[in-house]
Amino acid sequence: DVKVTQSSRYLVKRTGEKVFLECVQDMDHENMFWYRQDPGLGLRLIYFSYDVKMKEKGDIPEGYSVSREKKERFSLILESASTNQTSMYLCASSPGQGIQYFGAGTRLSVL
């Protein structure tokens, strides 16, 4: 079974803090993705990566950055957290055939 692990299930941070969300996959997938899920808006793509050290902006990259130093790990960084970044964050990986496998999600609250 594909396993995508997100390091935290719940996080509470303060406005202005730098926040790191970590994601690890164990299937040697080339592609990894970060989404946020908000009520009524579905899943929106923040950033994705096709290979180590490569990254591409998704639909809502503002306020975020990413890092992919190793194939199995994809990190999402909130440089200076704001209250409008309170959300459910979902990481996914894919072998490149359309189907993406998701982690359990990190619910981030920014106070």
Add this chain to the structure above:
Amino acid sequence: DQQVKQNSPSLSVQEGRISILNCDYTNSMFDYFLWYKKYPAEGPTFLISISSIKDKNEDGRFTVFLNKSAKHLSLHIVPSQPGDSAVYFCAATPGPDKLIFGTGTRLQVFP
């Protein structure tokens, strides 16, 4: 602009009956479509997919129909079971990598 739309935010169905979830898309370049199911506090899990060269794909109780001329797909679940209660997302891709998700439909199956 929402390229993948799920116009019904919720659906309630009696156990044993058919559930029909609908999805519309605007981009005729989409060539692969997927349905995901999401339980609370879990990541989305892949359910079923269909290529644009087909108009139907079936997997057990789940069938996806694609009407390319209408840019419409639907997911049929028959018979519906209480364990099917979840949020269902449709997704589309113009290629093997990125997915564009709809806003989701919450299905409740009651006894």
